[in-house]
Amino acid sequence: MKTTYAVSVCALAAIIAAGAPLAFAQGPGVSELREPITIASTNGLLDILMVARAAPVSTLPGAPIGWVYDICERPQDGSETCPQRNVQPLNLYGGTRLKLQKGDTLRIHLVNQLPPVHDSDHASDPGFEFLALNPTNLHTHGMLVSPHCPSAANPTYGDNVFVLTFNSANGKPEVSPHMHSAVRFDSTDYEIKIPDSHPSGLYWFHPHAHGISLNQISAGMSGIITVGDVSDYVCRDRLCSALVSQIRTRHMILKDTQVLPDGTIQTQEDPDFCPPQPGTGDPARQGSCDGQNDGEEGGPDYTGGKWFVTLSGQQYPSVTVNPALGEIWRLTNASGSASYRLQLWNPAQNRSMLFQILSLDGVSVSPDAGLSDEQKTALGGNKFKSEPCPGGFGPAANRGICTREMLMMPSSRAEVWVTYRDAQDRFALPPKGATAVFRTEGFQTGPSGDYWPQVDLAKVNFVQAPAALMPPVLDVHGEASSLASPLALAHSMAASNQTVAPDASCKALPPGHMRRIFYAVPTSNLDAFGLAYEEIDENGNVVGTPATDVTPFDPMKPTICVPLGPNNAPVTERWQLVNVATEDHNFHLHQTKFRLLTNDEIAGTAPIKGLVLDNVPLPHADGTCGNNPPDDNSNPIADWRAGLCQAYPVTVEIPFTIAGDFVYHCHILEHEDGGMMARIRVRPTK
Ligand SMILES: [Cu+2]
Numbered sequence: 001m002k003t004t005y006a007v008s009v010c011a012l013a014a015i016i017a018a019g020a021p022l023a024f025a026q027g028p029g030v031s032e033l034r035e036p037i038t039i040a041s042t043n044g045l046l047d048i049l050m051v052a053r054a055a056p057v058s059t060l061p062g063a064p065i066g067w068v069y070d071i072c073e074r075p076q077d078g079s080e081t082c083p084q085r086n087v088q089p090l091n092l093y094g095g096t097r098l099k100l101q102k103g104d105t106l107r108i109h110l111v112n113q114l115p116p117v118h119d120s121d122h123a124s125d126p127g128f129e130f131l132a133l134n135p136t137n138l139h140t141h142g143m144l145v146s147p148h149c150p151s152a153a154n155p156t157y158g159d160n161v162f163v164l165t166f167n168s169a170n171g172k173p174e175v176s177p178h179m180h181s182a183v184r185f186d187s188t189d190y191e192i193k194i195p196d197s198h199p200s201g202l203y204w205f206h207p208h209a210h211g212i213s214l215n216q217i218s219a220g221m222s223g224i225i226t227v228g229d230v231s232d233y234v235c236r237d238r239l240c241s242a243l244v245s246q247i248r249t250r251h252m253i254l255k256d257t258q259v260l261p262d263g264t265i266q267t268q269e270d271p272d273f274c275p276p277q278p279g280t281g282d283p284a285r286q287g288s289c290d291g292q293n294d295g296e297e298g299g300p301d302y303t304g305g306k307w308f309v310t311l312s313g314q315q316y317p318s319v320t321v322n323p324a325l326g327e328i329w330r331l332t333n334a335s336g337s338a339s340y341r342l343q344l345w346n347p348a349q350n351r352s353m354l355f356q357i358l359s360l361d362g363v364s365v366s367p368d369a370g371l372s373d374e375q376k377t378a379l380g381g382n383k384f385k386s387e388p389c390p391g392g393f394g395p396a397a398n399r400g401i402c403t404r405e406m407l408m409m410p411s412s413r414a415e416v417w418v419t420y421r422d423a424q425d426r427f428a429l430p431p432k433g434a435t436a437v438f439r440t441e442g443f444q445t446g447p448s449g450d451y452w453p454q455v456d457l458a459k460v461n462f463v464q465a466p467a468a469l470m471p472p473v474l475d476v477h478g479e480a481s482s483l484a485s486p487l488a489l490a491h492s493m494a495a496s497n498q499t500v501a502p503d504a505s506c507k508a509l510p511p512g513h514m515r516r517i518f519y520a521v522p523t524s525n526l527d528a529f530g531l532a533y534e535e536i537d538e539n540g541n542v543v544g545t546p547a548t549d550v551t552p553f554d555p556m557k558p559t560i561c562v563p564l565g566p567n568n569a570p571v572t573e574r575w576q577l578v579n580v581a582t583e584d585h586n587f588h589l590h591q592t593k594f595r596l597l598t599n600d601e602i603a604g605t606a607p608i609k610g611l612v613l614d615n616v617p618l619p620h621a622d623g624t625c626g627n628n629p630p631d632d633n634s635n636p637i638a639d640w641r642a643g644l645c646q647a648y649p650v651t652v653e654i655p656f657t658i659a660g661d662f663v664y665h666c667h668i669l670e671h672e673d674g675g676m677m678a679r680i681r682v683r684p685t686k
Contacts, residue, residue, distance in 0.1 A: 094313030200228025326419030366478025449583030552675025
């Protein structure tokens with residue numbers, strides 16, 4: 001049940017919170033999951049004050065001090081403090097939902113009131129001392145919007161990561177070439193215009209300050225953005241549309257934070273905080289795992305600490321599901337570095353239940369009819385293992401994607417339809433008292449990677465309800481085809497693209513050629529991460545200068561320049577992503593999305609059918625490329641060319657439509673902060 005509260009100063013935007021206005025019952029298994037604080041646009045505008053500041057995490061035991069976004073409609077008196085709200089308890093750590101529509105304008109006055117960082121790995125790196133002052137910025141992840149710079153006509157920033165806002169109370173930074181371009185103090189204004197042609201779906205926002213992104217996100221700084229409504233792409237057929245409005249939709253932000261034995265939050269998240277799996281006979285991990293003594297491995301002693309893995313800040317809440325209709329869960333992995341392997345475990349059946357995937361990374365999924373489950377799995381970049389959706393008939397049923405396990409690496413979003421399933425996986429009414437456990441099974445990112453822990457996230461209670469005429473497979477209207485050839489988006493972006501200066505030195509990739517990006521640890525610095533770039537022709541031969549070694553991020557050096565087509569028409573490129581490391585990475589690119597290509601699609605012998613994504617797992621290489629003992633100075637790229645390891649390249653097709661400067665990077669933020677990022681520019685034609 002949703003309750004709307006009248007709010008004094010923030011009254012112009014609808015602030016909606018679900019649940020009764022009571023104190024948070026702390027501890028696992030005692031509270032019903034609530035919706036995040038929601039602020040909706042009105043009349044095409046959402047104009048907000050967003051204060052980044054320290055605050056007690058009211059949902060966790062002991063209320064440790066985290067860093068949150070305190071968000072309200074912008075006070076008309078220019079105040080930089082959000083007023084007391086009538087929503088109690090106020091769960092700022094859990095994240096705010098910005099509810100937008102296509103064509104809206106999102107204005108943000110971002111204020112930095114963060115305290116200094118005490119535990120950043122990178123603030124002690126030479127030239128990065130300014131990070132200790134805790135500068136911040138903002139990225140709207142997955143959104144197809146302009147990254148514009150301020151101009152005389154418009155002093156705001158777009159979705160631009162090349163600006164840092166410092167809190168002047170923390171002192172002034174020493175100028176360093178490692179800063180992202182512009183330096184500002186105390187506040188920055190952003191204006192983000194959502195194109196009319198933007199897909200409906202689920203996005204999120206988070207800081208993108210290179211070197212301390214992990215710290216700020218792990219301490220709590222993230223929230224979600226929704227564009228349009230689920231009904232824009234689910235159940236547009238007549239039978240289904242009458243019922244879809246009654247299906248409860250929940251927003252679950254997967255957030256994790258490590259609390260040390262002394263009750264303080266560790267912002268430099270350590271993957272070895274907990275054992276990967278509970279020991280034999282240990283109690284179930286309900287929303288947290290216990291810190292371990294990692295001293296024998298040379299690590300710290302976390303005994304007495306807890307790593308909380310929550311849904312929108314709530315530790316192991318209950319989720320009560322009406323099994324006649326099921327529920328739509330909109331999931332965002334807002335972890336800094338953790339990957340989740342999500343399951344809906346049915347203890348009575350002793351196995352995981354099937355669920356239907358409705359959208360991935362903010363774009364609805366509707367693969368062509370007639371594809372095999374193996375093909376569907378490949379189209380999604382192995383984020384899920386497709387199984388038939390039972391009970392359906394006709395093309396809609398075949399186009400459904402069902403799975404019983406989903407891999408969500410950092411920044412992934414997925415929308416799923418969760419219902420009770422009988423032992424034959426059919427949508428069914430449950431026996432009395434039926435329950436399930438929503439959990440992450442734990443995930444290891446390769447031999448030299450990390451083991452992200454197993455944790456139970458929520459208890460699901462299926463109540464008794466009379467049967468409804470729900471179809472066994474929800475009809476999903478895909479928006480992928482319009483994004484593959486984004487002419488409407490190009491039209492929407494025409495004005496902002498014109499504000500970017502053309503660059504005659506920016507050369508188009510010749511037809512048939514691909515850009516190749518390597519992911520590895522630099523030979524010269526085993527504590528860093530990096531990328532390398534080269535161009536290859538249609539036969540896979542290197543054109544021009546071959547890549548020699550990966551290098552960490554340099555904000556002043558754009559790696560790639562892409563010119564838009566005649567009249568700024570979209571340009572499509574193919575990139576081959578080659579992970580030569582022995583741990584998995586997660587590719588993400590700002591300002592556009594991409595589709596995965598199979599070998600037949602690359603060869604042109606099969607039409608392209610891949611799902612539209614904005615991040616994709618890059619599986620680790622097998623073998624010994626790079627810095628493997630005893631040869632610690634071995635070059636990973638040279639080793640790969642010499643055949644010392646087997647890499648599994650991922651090839652993506654990327655439509656570029658939006659001009660400006662932005663980045664591509666690994667979204668495991670330990671790696672991004674360590675340098676696994678590069679700058680790209682897209683330039684308009686004259
Ligand atoms: Cu990575």
